[in-house]
Amino acid sequence: MLYSNIKNEKIKNIKKLNQKKYRDRDNLFIVEGEHLVLEAYKKGMIKELILEQNVIFPLDVPTIYVTNDVINYISELETPQPIMAICNKLEEKELIGNKILVLDGIQDPGNLGTIIRSAVAFNIDTIILSNDTVDLYNSKVIRASQGLLFHINIIKRNLLDIIPVLKENKYQIIGTKVTYGNSLKSIAKLQKFAIIMGNEGNGIKDEIQELCDQFIYIDMNEACESLNVGVATSIILYELDK
Amino acid sequence: MLYSNIKNEKIKNIKKLNQKKYRDRDNLFIVEGEHLVLEAYKKGMIKELILEQNVIFPLDVPTIYVTNDVINYISELETPQPIMAICNKLEEKELIGNKILVLDGIQDPGNLGTIIRSAVAFNIDTIILSNDTVDLYNSKVIRASQGLLFHINIIKRNLLDIIPVLKENKYQIIGTKVTYGNSLKSIAKLQKFAIIMGNEGNGIKDEIQELCDQFIYIDMNEACESLNVGVATSIILYELDK
Structure with missing residues (x-):
């Protein structure tokens, strides 16, 4: 099926996923570009693949084709990509592991994305976002x-609910300040921390x-x-x- | 003197400083917002202060007043600031110190700005930019x-000219790769490095x-x-x- 009209109801609903309220309503989000689409595919998260007509990118998922105009309409990128996907949001699991990162109100999507990348790099088990943290499914994140x-x-x-639970479960709760407390260099190895x-x-x-x-x-x-909060984290x- | 017309030749020339070629031609650049203007003032770099009419911000430098329209015309910010300055570029000094950071073709202005911030934080003496690095006076940097x-x-x-000079002067030349060489954790303390x-x-x-x-x-x-290059650096x- 080829969609060529940006006034089509389905296309309009896809574009709405660029807004948080519709991502929350539908429990869906968009990823753009080959790399991110493949990452989502590996995790079984794709609901529907969106390809520009004539693009060959055979994944075993429901696929729709659209014109270049439709790609440009949906895309949030300066250089729209001919490969996108609508994805189901991740299932929220419980708190797992001994190494927890808690983010209290991070607002910049680039910072949140950078922090997630570094958290994977340095073996954090669970990231806890406060309710006022920028939306995880923001395309910039x-x-x-x-x-x-x-x-x-x-x-x-x-x-305020989860940190007391962490304390009960013997996680060391470590706050960060610019110039107060113990120097990071002097910290002994921690086994179980947030x-x-x-x-x-x-x-x-x-x-x-x-x-x-x-x-x-x-x-x-x-x-x-x-420091920039992404760098400091x-x-x-x-x-x-270490 | 109050400037209210965005077609005024002087105002047009100020706005041109948002482009690298004019910054290079005039050896000038713009800073926006109180914090950056004060930083530039402390270093004696301000050629001319630009204030929105009725703003009181008394610095001992030549000052012009402009209307809100003119501020919006010149500004590169989503939320234009009523305080800006035209600054003389920094005088290029020679290479100084024992701790050198060399940047080979960093392209993203946000990354370059983040790296400069961290270089100050961690006591680098000189940053050397390759000729193809993003312009230092880009407003995002x-x-x-x-x-x-x-x-x-x-x-x-x-x-290709400066690194051999560093080698002659006994700087350890250290490259960075994602997965090749010595682990950062195993590096002995270096006295003189690039x-x-x-x-x-x-x-x-x-x-x-x-x-x-x-x-x-x-x-x-x-x-x-x-990792993001700003984070890795x-x-x-x-x-x-340390």
């Missing part, structure tokens, strides 16, 4: 993560800070007031993974 | 660096690789093929600064 959000357990929780990273402008919320067992900071030259996860 | 490009010696060179980071897609050019004394990589889970500089 997916692109910045290079599809690695499909390779790690990510759950969304009220942090490390909390805060919002870009405001850091970790006060009521979450109160739940922390200790704080760590990254030593740096005082000319630099702070990556350095901390690298160090904790 | 300046914003991502949070103005820290004013706090570090940055020079632009042909890497660490080379490559382009986002292609890494370090072959002819530059041939000049390296050793290569290092960052240990990571194999599900992650590579930051982790390496953090480790070398």
Whole structure:
């Protein structure tokens, strides 16, 4: 079936998935480009493959063909790709593993994607997103993560509920601040921890800070007031993974 | 003097500074927003301050006033700021110090800005940009660096000329690859080094690789093929600064 009209109801509904409210309503999201489509395919997440007419990309999933106009209409990229897919959202699992990363209100999708990529690199078992974290299925998050959000357990929780549960289960709760606490370099190896990273402008919320067992900071030259949160998270996860 | 017409020759010339060719021609660049303007002011780099009419921001530099229309016309930001400045480019100094970061063809302005911020944080003395690196005075570079490009010696060179000079002067030339060489964790403390980071897609050019004394990589889970270059650089500089 070839779709050529951007006013077609099905095409309009696909494009709506660029907005969070429709992703939430339909429990679906879009990925664009060969690499991300293949990553989603490997995980069995594709509901429908969307190919520009004449593109040969044989995957064993329901497939529709569209014109270049339709690709350009749906795409959020500066350079739209002739291969896209509509995917089912990941099933939320329970909290697993001993190495937990907690994100308290990260707002920039590029930062969240970068953090997910580094969390996979440095063997985090579960990422917990606060309810006010940017949407995991925002296309910029997916692109910045290079599809690695499909390779790690990510759950969304009220942090004021889940952190006490982590404490009961003997996770060390570690907050991060720019200049307060223990130097990252001096931290002994941790077996079971939840490390909390805060919002870009405001850091970790006060009521979450109160739940922390200790704080760590990254030593740096005082000319630099702070690091990008994606960079800071990556350095901390690298160090904790040693 | 109040400028209200976007067709005014002076205003048109200011806006042209958003393009590299005019920044190069005039040896000038623009910064937007209070924080960056203050950083540039502290370094004595401001040629002319641009304020939206009625804004009070008294700095001891030549100042012009413009209407909101003119601000919106000049600005590259989604939310234009009522405070901007035209700045003289930094004077290029010579290579200084023992800790050198070499960037071989970084293309993304956000990455370059992030790398500059981390280089200041982790006490790099000089950053050498290859001639094909993204323009240092691109507004996205300046914003991502949070103005820290004013706090570090940055020079632009042909890497095939400068690296042999570094070798003669006993700098260890360290290349970076995703999975080849020595693990970053195993590197002994270096006193005098030049660490080379490559382009986002292609890494370090072959002819530059041939000049390296050793290569290092960052240990990571194999599900992650590579890290963002800004993240990788930051982790390496953090480790070398210990």
